Amino acid sequence: MTTRLIVFLLTALIIGACGGEEPKSKEESNASFKEKAAARFGLTVFELDNGVGPIKENIELKPVNKELAAMGEKLFIEKCSQCHKLDERYTGPAIRNASKDRSPEYILNMILNPEEMTKKHPEAKKMLAMYANQMTFQNVTQDDAFKLLEYLRSVSNN
Ligand code: HEC
Numbered sequence: 145m146t147t148r149l150i151v152f153l154l155t156a157l158i159i160g161a162c163g164g165e166e167p168k169s170k171e172e173s174n175a176s177f178k179e180k181a182a183a184r185f186g187l188t189v190f191e192l193d194n195g196v197g198p199i200k201e202n203i204e205l206k207p208v209n210k211e212l213a214a215m216g217e218k219l220f221i222e223k224c225s226q227c228h229k230l231d232e233r234y235t236g237p238a239i240r241n242a243s244k245d246r247s248p249e250y251i252l253n254m255i256l257n258p259e260e261m262t263k264k265h266p267e268a269k270k271m272l273a274m275y276a277n278q279m280t281f282q283n284v285t286q287d288d289a290f291k292l293l294e295y296l297r298s299v300s301n302n
Pocket of ligand 1: 227237254258271272282284
């Protein structure tokens, strides 16, 4: 057999083996796996990662802004501390490491839209079942929610 024929046969074999469908890259099959997982909950992939609510896009995090974090601490004492402590379970979960465990967008959506979150998001539903108490919206503006996020980032053990 000539080399050319061997190359031809090998090529034919490879093309034949791949069949009609393009083989999927790892990213592609991960993406479609995630889409299916999200769809099972009636959510988009973004919502599964980042919660359901007014925050619909990824935000860009900068290093913690101490001034905003200090304003967030005031808000926290006023509007959140009746249910949350940093290191102990209370009416709600211990909150020190929330910003480590969840995406910043998820935290913001939880602060801004807790009631829908506990109805629709699998993680928030789990929390509701564990704490048997509904976190309620505390009349915080989106600006306030960002300050609270800065506060939570400032206290987390990174
Ligand atoms: C009435 C009590 C109550 C108040 C007030 C409250 N929370 Fe919650 N929070 C909860 C409970 C309970 C949960 C668990 C989910 C549920 O059961 O609703 C929770 C969950 C959370 C979570 C999700 C934690 C995680 O790991 O998923 C964050 C973040 C959070 N609260 C932040 C806040 C902030 C910030 C405030 C103040 C604006 C606040 N909460 C006010 C009771 C409360």
